[in-house]
Amino acid sequence: MYRYDEFDARLVGDRVAQFRGQVARRLSGELKEDEFKPLRLQNGVYLQLHAYMLRVAIPYGQLDGAKLRRLAEVSRRYDRGYGHFTTRQNVQFNWVGLGDIPDILEFLAGEGLHAIQTSGNCIRNVTSDHFAGAAADELMDPRPWCEIIRQWSSFHPEFAFLPRKFKIAVTAAAHDRAAIAVHDIGLRILERNGVVGFEVHAGGGQGRTPLLAAKIRDFVPETDILDYLEAVLRVYNRHGRRDNKYKARIKILVHELGAEEFSRQVDAEFAAQGGHEKIALPQAEIDRIHAYFAPPDFVPVSAEEAALFDAAQAADVDFAEWCGVNLHPHRQPGHASVTVSLKPVGGAAGDATAEQMDLVAGLAERYAYDDIRVSHAQNLVLPHVPVVHLYALWQALEAASLATPNESLITDMIVCPGLDYCNLANARSIPVSQAVAQLFAETKYQREIGRLHINISGCINACGHHHVGHIGILGVDRKGEEVYQISLGGRADEKAAIGGIAGPALKAEDVPGAVKRIVDTYLSLRRGRDEIFIDTLARTGMEPFKEALYAAA
Amino acid sequence: MTSVRPKLKPDTPKAVTAWATRTGRSVWMRQDGTWSENVGEAAPFLGVEAEVRLAEAMGQEAVVTDPYFMEVTESGRIAGRETIRETIRATGPTFIFGEGI
Incomplete structure (x- = not known):
């Protein structure tokens, strides 16, 4: 695991001190909320439905015991005794007071943790395969590259105020567990003729306009990758829309220009880099970062x-x-x-x-x-x-209730906080997920159904990744009533797809039954236990599922 | 503003709600202009008076953040299109952590 050096510690410490001053000025009224908001967001602080929420970065999702214990202590000392782990591999504390946040950040910094770039229109936490460095199907460990990108993107002055937030994911396995197709940039690590490099995808994302990333380069050698990323970001920063928040993500630019033209512009920018602008990552630096991620001394198992x-x-x-x-x-x-x-x-x-x-x-x-x-x-x-x-x-x-045997089964749902916590949400997510889970609680039944991903979002921002759920559930507001739109056929792996809306939205109480009818349809249509839900759906199309879904209507 | 809420007509009874700047907790304006964390103490306002009260709230940056109108009945109960949202805001999440549904 990467360890802070003196420079990192100083950088984070200075940032905490700076934010402490900004908070003091906000609490005195010297700073108005409109002035303070961009400052707090740059430090991971949101104002949610019930309280301030602090999002803490967990770079590429990696912790050790000391770091996790520190997060536990934050939740105990400053929150309500729990934390929420997110789809960006971060953690959120939902009940913190503004006056406490500088102390929390100082406490976290003592263990090499921070909240920098967990919000705002900047490059966010780089995410990766949660089995990185361990998976049998992995070409190599992607974490050193996540760390190299993290260091390059932290406080990068040119990319501190992008048109919109920017998310990068890295994978090195054939089976994509990092969902690279729905990221602003998705990187797949490859080896070609003994040279390590990256297949580069750009312009993916969810939200109100879900789009899959397009491949814009087959292979960028490892020493060039930061320069190439810089070229992508530069084209986006120059041409990404700033006049309309809903059209500001890179996916809109790539879509409107077309992947080919976007790629051409990036290549031109990349070719034009030279002199002091060129990073040309030295091999010694690549090796230095890799050394932090050496595998543990595995004990032999007799x-x-x-x-x-x-x-x-x-x-x-x-x-x-x-x-x-x-x-x-x-x-x-x-x-x-x-x-x-x-x-x-x-x-x-x-x-x-x-x-x-x-x-x-x-x-x-x-x-x-x-x-x-x-x-x-x-x-x-x-x-x-x-x-x-x-x-x-x-x-x-x-x-400790941490051994539910449900990884990738129907109760292993991705769920955003929804209207129970979120100031942007239109509908609740968690109670819906709980009601669905109750219906499929029996483990034997879940195993019989097999791999099936349900993702639930409480609004169109899609924090619950509903677009790429095998079954996606989106909560919407219909004249003051929470209703839920079902989509089918999404997936976030190497065969990534955006789900299609199945039909009219349903009332909350009708969602569990609807999911049950979808599952029953699958069980009746599948060609065997090896054909998982998403494959049956791909073979049969949506029609039989739609028929079952709305049969009772 | 942290969020944009629906516009309400002048003759619709409304409470002034916001977040306490220091704690982030939801608060509601009482009749005397002070703030309460108890929605039951929210005062209903109408017409011009409501606008005046909201303007007062907006001038209290150190005390409250992002004040806005919330639809209520004449007796001050939460009402209107955002009843679910405002009820959750007033009473907390609708599930108890660790106890399921």
Whole structure:
């Protein structure tokens, strides 16, 4: 994991001191809200429905025990004893007071955490594969590149006031777990003739105009990638619309110019760079950052220890069930990656109490090489766990309601805070997700259904990623009533697609039943358990699902 | 403004609501112009008086942030198109964390 050097610590410390002064001036009335708002947003502070909300950056979703414990302490000392993990692999505290925020930021800085660029029209937290550095299907670890991009983009003076916010995701696996197609820039790491480089996609995004990113370059060598990103950002900064917030994202520019023309302009900008403008990342710097992400010293797992793991599964059906769902193949023999579910049936997706955070921190230190990730699906992940520790780990997680065996199953929903917390939302998301989860609570039933992603947003801004849910649910306001639009066929992986709206919106109480009818239709149409929901839908088209969905209407 | 709310007609009873600048908590203007965290103490205003009260609130930057009109009944109960939003704002999230639905 990257560790702050003296320069980083000073930079963050200075920023905290600066914000402390800005808060003091706001509280005295010297600064008006309109003047203060851009300043607070640059420090991750929103004013939500009930209170200020502080969003803390977790670069590419990576934590260690000490960092997670620090977040737990913030929630205990300054909030209501819990935090909310987000689809940008960050964490949010929903109930903080403005006067406390400088102290919170100072407390976080002591552990190498901050809230810089978690909001505002700048380059936001770079996200990645939550199994990075562990996944068996990965070409290489994408985290060093996330860190290099983070360092380049932090406080980049040219890109501090972009037309709109800007999100970058990086993956290095064949199976895209970072959703690169719905990012402003999506990078896929490749190797060509022994040279590491990037396939570059641009112009993806969700919100009111969902668009998939277009591939604008097949291959950019690693030493050129920052210069190339700079060229993309420069073209966007120059031509992106500033007159209309709803048309200001890069996706609109790429769409209106066409991917080919956009790519041509980026190439021209890239070619024109020279002299002092050229970054031309030195190999020594690439190597220096990579050194922070060296794999842990994996302990060898003996055949006897592996047999103990097998025996534990044979003896405990609940443990075996959890292993069957929440473990992911690891590149290192005798190891697995573990999803710590933050989706208990009846809970709020992505929420964790201070006690749960402390527990996971301790378990990571004890059993998992002190490495923790936040997934964009709002779960926690222990990327490296020797199988011999899995039973003890599971028992501890189970006792803390963190072992729901539902990774990528129907109750593992991505859900935005919705109208229960958010000042922009039109409808509630969490209660709808809870009602749907209750209907599918039985694990055996969920496993029978198989992989199925439901994503729920409480407004068109799509923080719940409803456009790319296999089943997407969008809450809208209809003359003061919360109603929910169902979309089908979205996906965020390497076959990314935007879901199609199935038909008229439904009342909240009708949503669980509608989802049940969709699922029943799938179960009746699938060609076997290997054909997951999204594949059946692709084969049959939406019609049979629409018929079932509106049969009762 | 943090958010743009629907316009209300002059003859629609309305309360003045905002966020306390220091804590961020939702607050409502009482009849005497002070602020309460209890929506039950919100005073209904009409016509020109409502406009005057909102202007007063806007002048209290150090005390409250982003004041706006919220539709209420003549007795001060939350009403209108934003009833769900304003009720949640007044009473908190509609689920209890950790206890499910």
